[in-house]
Amino acid sequence: MHTPTTPVEGAAPGSLEQFDTRSGSRLERLVFNNRLAVIIICALVTLVLGFIATTKLSLNASFEKMMPRSHPYIQNYLDNRTELRGLGNSLRIVVESTDGDIYGPKYLEALKRIQDEIFLTPGVDRAWMKSLWAPGVRWTEITEEGFRGGPVMPDNYDGSARTIEQLRGNIARAGLVGSLVGNDFKSSMIVVPLMDQDPTTGQRIDYRALSHALDHLRERHEVTASGQPSGIRVHSVGFAKLVGDLIDGLYQVALYFGLAALVATIIIYLYTRCTRSTGLVVACSLVAVVWQLGLVAGLGFELDPYSILVPFLVFAIGVSHGAQKMNGIMQDIGRGAHRLVAARFTFRRLFLAGLTALVADVVGFAVLMVIDIPVIQDLALTASIGVGVLIFTNLILLPVLLSYLGVSPAAAQRSLRADNASGGQARVYAWLGRFTERRWALGAVVSAAVLLVGGFVVSTHLKIGDLDPGAPELRPQSRYNRDNAYVTANYSLSSDTFAVIVKTAKEGCLKYATLVEADRLAWALQQVPGVQTTVSLTNAVRQITAGSNEGSPKWLTIARNQDVLNYGAQQASVNNPELFNTDCSVMPVIAYLSDHRAETLDRVVAAAAGFAQAHSNDERQFLLAAGGAGIEAATNIVVHKAWTQMLVLVYLAVTVLCFVTFRSWRAVIVALVPLVITSVMCEALMVWLGIGVKVATLPVIALGVGIGVDYALYLLSVQLAEQRTGKSLAEAYGSALRFTGKVVALVGVTLAAGVLTWALSPIKFQAxxxxxxxxxxxxxxxxxxxLIPALSHFLLRPKAAAQQAIAEAPALVSTAASQA
Incomplete structure (x- = not known):
């Protein structure tokens, strides 16, 4: 605790004896007159939250968290998902023979062992598994005596040539080529539907553990005990495998966090040449990360492939604000102030600006909460928590620590010499100062307008959704994308399924009118470019009806006789139970797509939605959408709406914060114009790099705006303060450059260098x-x-209107003026 003291007459300016500890705001007195208590409290909080983070924090992902749950398409899927097994979260495991085709005893035995292992894997919906060895996969044929059928794998299979030939015939009869058997007969597929929870433990599926189980299965079966190739190659695709690979990539991301911290430390040290202040800035930023992770774990949240990036941002933002505080204290110490006095003066000058900037950062994250995708909402909440704790760690704790340790005298003097010297830094200040002159200001504004118009023209080509086949979350050369390419190349039925749910009253899907309408929908979808084929109950009923009439193509139709339809559905339920539910009130019309790119999904959604609107009635409803592609289509729709909504909200919030800070619409325009230009250019860059707007990239603009406004807040707060004292624009901007401007440049480079390390990540969307x-x-x-000096020339020059704007600036400006 510190007892308030009064100034000592005759003491040197800036000395501890002359400083009145009763001065300053109530918050300043509370913090700095109780410095030791602040440090002890922060240390205890760090220990507690660090313990919580290390013991409770986990990495995982959820299939449902990726879905916009309130969207009508997703609600339709969730309401009927128990009736639509296999159209949600499922794995497709392809077992390839590298030594021949699938009709070899060695291959078939390996396939059986692999299926048995997968069957016993926790979280697998075993009743709906499909493979050549699954008893539910059956064949049917018509004979003179009627229908004959059985499981595709012969009951008496013993590996002999006779039973293998029987298997070959059964595969042909069942029509499995292109679906469960590769078109080249060199592989077969195991379809593995997954449950949301492990029924034995009640816990949500651990996707990382499941992915590792698949990797171990691959390793065991691709190589023999002697280390030689076994003639078997395993490919696995599906949401669970994708997420497992992403989570594995997250553990590598920790290395990039260390690299980002190292880069930030080096940059700040090269600027300050002071070990103690650099160490304190980095340490306080790391403390903020510990607090954030502890709070996230304590509130029951998990880190997923998206929110794992938040600690990086929290650290980088903390370093940027810490550098501003350190710079202010360093300059005051260089002018002869005591380290405690320097810390308090810097706190007075920059706390409100820093607080406003952090609130803007929180707003940039918080507006993401309006996006109806739980994984984005979790990211927004965890990021808001992280930025919120920076108020305590970097705006309060750091100045308190620096008030004890200060900065090295050599570093403080070097900082002043750099400002006052006529060397390179002074020439840079002089060059930047020319943007306050009309000719240079006009050139800057015109150039900015050209960039804005050009960027806007390019940004009109920005696409919503994935622009590449495979999993764009991973790099093209990743094992998952190579597996996906193999499956797509060798199977007619892709993993990209779009299902329209036909819902009726009980037994309603057996009615002639319903089957005809479903058949028309299937035909309409088949005409859409990008649709490989469609599957529905009508296909099976038509084939069974023809088979019941000596295979005559004249009977390859949907009969009007209800008894014929009932028989056809009864037979279809034996081989294809997923085509309708038990009481025949729900049946899907499934379209298999060539890819899940945005254009493909847009075309399919337009065709399906148009049909549903025209043909739904009281007897039957056509509901979009199930299947992986259906869920992604709904997500794209939400992202498209949220993109504009998010931009409007984040700019509205930042505008309000800037107006509250500056109390001048002119100053608000000066602050926001650079942000708008950068946002438009970022959209143009996304077009140029072939990056679509999706769940992973949706937060980028909001984060860039929320964090980017910090620069304007720090620069303009000092510039307006100097202008308020009567200085010209050039003088005021020069003072702002020397006091906060050079650190703004340092912060920009530090932030960019920190996040640029993500480009090394194996996860493409993080890169x-x-x-x-x-x-x-x-x-x-x-x-x-x-642009701030250029725009200030036209909007904030010391004329009548500008003088009024400057006079309306809030207390932080006058405080900064008195202490700058």
Whole structure:
């Protein structure tokens, strides 16, 4: 605790003896007159939250968290998912023979062992598994005596040539080529539907453990005990495998966190040449990360492939704000102030600006909460928590620690010499100061307008959704995408399924009118480019009806006789129980797509939605949508709506915060114009790089705007304060550059360097986010440094209107003026 003291007459300016500890705001007195208590409290909180983070925090992902649950398509799927097994979360495991075709005893025995292992894997919906060895996969044929059928794998299979030949015939009769058997007969597929929870434990499926189980299965069966190739190759695709690979990539991301911290430390040290202050800035930022992770774990949240990036951002934002505080204290110490006095003066000058900037960052994250995708909402909440704790760690704890340790005298003097010297830094200040002149200001504004118009024209080509086949979350050369390419190339039925749910009263799906309408829908979908084929109950009923009449093609139709339809459905339920539910009130019309790119999904949704609107009535409803592609289509629709909504909200919130801070619409325009230009250019960059707007990239613009406004807040707060004292625009901007501007440049580089390390990530969307955020951080910084003086020339010059704007600036401006 510190007892308030009064100034000592005759003491040197800035000395501890002359400083009145009763001065300053109530918050300042509470913090700095109780410095030791602040440090002890922060240390205890760090220990507690660190313990919680290390013991409770986990990495996982949820299939349902990726879905916009309130969207009508998703609600339709969730309401009927128990009736639509296999159209949600499922794995497709392809077992390839590298030594021949599938009709070899060695291959078939390996396939059986693999299926048995998968069958016993926790979380597998065993009743709905499909493979050549599954008893539910059956064949049917018509003979003179009527229907004859059985399981595709002969009951008496013993590996002999006779039973293998029988298997070959059964596969042909069942029509499995292209679905469960590869078109080249060199592989077969095991379809593995998954449950949301493990029924034995009641816990949600651990996708990382499931992915590792598949990897171990692959390793055991692809190589013999002697280390030689076994002649078997295993490919696995599906949401669970994708998420498992992503989570594995997350553990590598920890290395990039360390690299980002190292890069930030080096950059700050090269700027300050002071070990103690650099260490304190980095340490306080790491403390913020510990607090954030502890709070996230304590609230019951998990880290997933999206929210894992939040600690990076929290650390980078913490370093940026810490650097501003450190710079202010360093300059005051260089002018002869005591480290405690310097800490308090810097706290007075920058706390409100820093608080407003952090609130803007929180708003940038918080607006993501309006997006109806739980994984994005979790990211928004965890990020808001992380940025919120920076108020305590970097705006309060850091100045308190620096008030004890200060900075090295050599570093403080070096900082002043750099400002006052006529060397390179002074020439840079002089060059930047020319943007306050009309000719340079006009050139900067015109150039910015050209960039804005050009970027807007390019950004009109921005697409919603995935633009590449496979899993765009992973790199093209990843094992998952190579597996996916193999499956797509060798099977007619892809893993991209779009299902329209036909819902009727009980037994309603057997009615002639319903089957005809479903058949028309299937035909309409088949005409859409990108649809490989369609499957529904009508296909099976038509084939069974023809088979019941000596296979005559004249009977390859949907009969009007209800008894014929009932018989056809009864027979279909034996071989294809997934085509309708037990009381025949729900049946899907499934379209298999060539890919899940945005254009393909848009075409399919338009065709299906148009048909549903025209043909739904009281007797039957056509509901979109199930299947992986159906869920992704709904997600794209939500993302498309949220993109515009998010931009409007984040700019509205930042505008309000800037207006509250500056109390001047002119200053608000000066602050926001660089952000708008950078946002538009970022959209153009996404077009150029072939990156679509999706769940992974949706937060980028909001984060870039929320964090990017920090630069304007720090620069304009000092500039307006100096103008308020009567200085010209050039003088005021020069003071702002020397006090906060050079650190703004340092922060921009530090933030960009920190997130640019994500480009090394094996997870492609993290690499994309790193590139986009680095671009926004750099351009926001450049835009702030160049456009703020240029725009100020036209909007904030010391004329009548500008004088009024400056006079309306809030208390933080006057405080900064008195202490700058």
């Amino acid at each position: 994309d986010m790193g590139i986009l955020l680095a671009f926004m951080f750099i351009w926001n910084m450049v835009g702030a440094v160049l």
